[in-house]
Amino acid sequence: MGKDLVLKTLRHDTVNEVPWVPFSGVHAGFLKGYTAREVLTDGDKLFDSLMEVNKIYTPDGMPIIFDLQIEAEILGCELLWAEDNPPSVMSHPYAGELEVPCKCKIPKATDGRIPMVLDVMKRVKAEIGDNTALYGLVCGPVTLASHIRGSQFFMDIVMYPEYVKELVGFCAEVCNAMSTYYIEAGMDIIAVVDPLISQISPKSIESLFLEPFQAVFDLIKSKGALSCFFVCGDATPQIEVMCRTNPDGISIDENINIYEAKKITDQYNITIGGNIPLTTTLLFGNQQDNMKFIVDMLDNIEHHNLIISPGCDMPYNVPIDNTVATIQAIKQTENVRKMIENYEAVDEDIPVDLPDYETLTKPLIEIFTLDSATCAACTYMVKGIMLAEEEFGDRVEIKEYKYTNKLDIARTKKMGVKHLPSTYINGKLQWSSIIPSKQELIEVVGRCL
CATH class of the missing domain: 3.20.20.210 (TIM Barrel)
Incomplete structure (x- = not known):
């Protein structure tokens, strides 16, 4: 039973x-x-x-x-x-x-x-x-x-x-x-x-x-x-x-x-x-x-x-x-x-174009999540990172990519993201499964301006 x-x-x-x-x-x-x-x-x-x-x-x-x-x-x-x-x-x-x-x-x-x-x-x-x-x-x-x-x-x-x-x-x-x-x-x-x-x-x-x-x-x-x-x-x-x-x-x-x-x-x-x-x-x-x-x-x-x-x-x-x-x-x-002894999984080949991080005109903050609508850890990661927008306004750009979307999954894999949620700034991993304090966030983003 x-x-x-x-x-x-x-x-x-x-x-x-x-x-x-x-x-x-x-x-x-x-x-x-x-x-x-x-x-x-x-x-x-x-x-x-x-x-x-x-x-x-x-x-x-x-x-x-x-x-x-x-x-x-x-x-x-x-x-x-x-x-x-x-x-x-x-x-x-x-x-x-x-x-x-x-x-x-x-x-x-x-x-x-x-x-x-x-x-x-x-x-x-x-x-x-x-x-x-x-x-x-x-x-x-x-x-x-x-x-x-x-x-x-x-x-x-x-x-x-x-x-x-x-x-x-x-x-x-x-x-x-x-x-x-x-x-x-x-x-x-x-x-x-x-x-x-x-x-x-x-x-x-x-x-x-x-x-x-x-x-x-x-x-x-x-x-x-x-x-x-x-x-x-x-x-x-x-x-x-x-x-x-x-x-x-x-x-x-x-x-x-x-x-x-x-x-x-x-x-x-x-x-x-x-x-x-x-x-x-x-x-x-x-x-x-x-x-x-x-x-x-x-x-x-x-x-x-x-x-x-x-x-x-x-x-x-x-x-x-x-x-x-x-x-x-x-x-x-x-x-x-x-x-399934002869079965081999086939990855969908979804083309993804990553930004040219070296030529960005302002800091790009990318948040990779399971889905901030359903995952509490992801929700608070996104809310924490969005404080940068309150502090710096349109001098920074923030994007979220969700693992519930096929295109975003492809992007997550191409970026080599190992753990969700994670935050990247200008293409470089900044926080992996850790939500930064507001003070740390402002200091780190401020150095990128």
């Missing part, structure tokens, strides 16, 4: 196959013809979509909702909604003074969209909860702190560490409250989703955030549920300190070499999940590409303490056939290996 397979894997027991957990997110709505906004705000449409995921994709485990803005919205953030993506945070209520929300601001089970989510969780639990492991996803404390504080949060880490500890401590209490609501609604696993951890130095995580994360995972454990720590972006340097927060599992995306990361997680006896590429394979690849990726992964990695999943929330319009091919490769690996 799929549920037992996931739970045993997260408990580090020996199992006879690798579990499959699709992070279907707003893609669940795509299966039923609903927009992202509809599936994230209408309980009946969300429930219908989740039942479709369960029917078509036969998951061993699955999340109920993948939206890191539920808590932020309740805390006063204004959201920008999209038809094919989760909403993004547009305003930051604590962007002014160094202020921490009072404990009375911790969301109640009756606030915002929480009642809708809890109702759907209970309905899904009753319908398929005996056979499928159910994930409740909460916004991690660092990402939530950046939602309510804004891009200034990254400067705060350097300039006001005591304030940051207090703010993240509050956000950890929000995580605890949300985790409690979701566990009481029947969730087997609580995933603390904190994409911005990849943008924070391991030293800062250890000194400022280690204890709050440990408290969150301890709370989840004390209530009899299992836990996962989700991260996006190149969190390779952060994996070891993430392990020390004591989750049952860690889930990563394609920016991280899962083979090397698993060597670290295995030292801590932590399950690792991931990391099917979201765009190049799931969205833009074909069935053979997806089959080959899975077979190659399974052939080159030790299966104990392993869950296979997309690298993060699946793009809205991933072809159903591609996901089905992925499932076949996971569940019928030997048969699929024979089907």
Whole structure:
């Protein structure tokens, strides 16, 4: 039974196959013809979509909702909604003074969209909860702190560490409250989703955030549920300190070499999940590409303490056939290996003209992202870099290239970008998976004028 397979894997027991957990997110709505906004705000449409995921994709485990803005919205953030993506945070209520929300601001089970989510969780639990492991996803404390504080949060880490500890401590209490609501609604696993951890130095995580994360995972454990720590972006340097927060599992995306990361997680006896590429394979690849990726992964990695999943929330319009091919490769690996034994992937030859960086009349700042509309780390990278426009106006030029666009993928490859998000100035890498402070940004750009 799929549920037992996931739970045993997260408990580090020996199992006879690798579990499959699709992070279907707003893609669940795509299966039923609903927009992202509809599936994230209408309980009946969300429930219908989740039942479709369960029917078509036969998951061993699955999340109920993948939206890191539920808590932020309740805390006063204004959201920008999209038809094919989760909403993004547009305003930051604590962007002014160094202020921490009072404990009375911790969301109640009756606030915002929480009642809708809890109702759907209970309905899904009753319908398929005996056979499928159910994930409740909460916004991690660092990402939530950046939602309510804004891009200034990254400067705060350097300039006001005591304030940051207090703010993240509050956000950890929000995580605890949300985790409690979701566990009481029947969730087997609580995933603390904190994409911005990849943008924070391991030293800062250890000194400022280690204890709050440990408290969150301890709370989840004390209530009899299992836990996962989700991260996006190149969190390779952060994996070891993430392990020390004591989750049952860690889930990563394609920016991280899962083979090397698993060597670290295995030292801590932590399950690792991931990391099917979201765009190049799931969205833009074909069935053979997806089959080959899975077979190659399974052939080159030790299966104990392993869950296979997309690298993060699946793009809205991933072809159903591609996901089905992925499932076949996971569940019928030997048969699929024979089907693709002579298959060679072919890269699309999309011509890309790079600027002549030596003759530019003003600094060109190029931001390479997964997609700032859907990736929180990318959102705050773009917002941080756009401060250069506020400072220098039309004396600089800023462009974003998204890995959800085929032409931009080709450009990213031609530039040799290794990690997303990354920022280049005049064709030279300046920041890789690190969001600069406003002061550093202005100093660096100013030298290019």
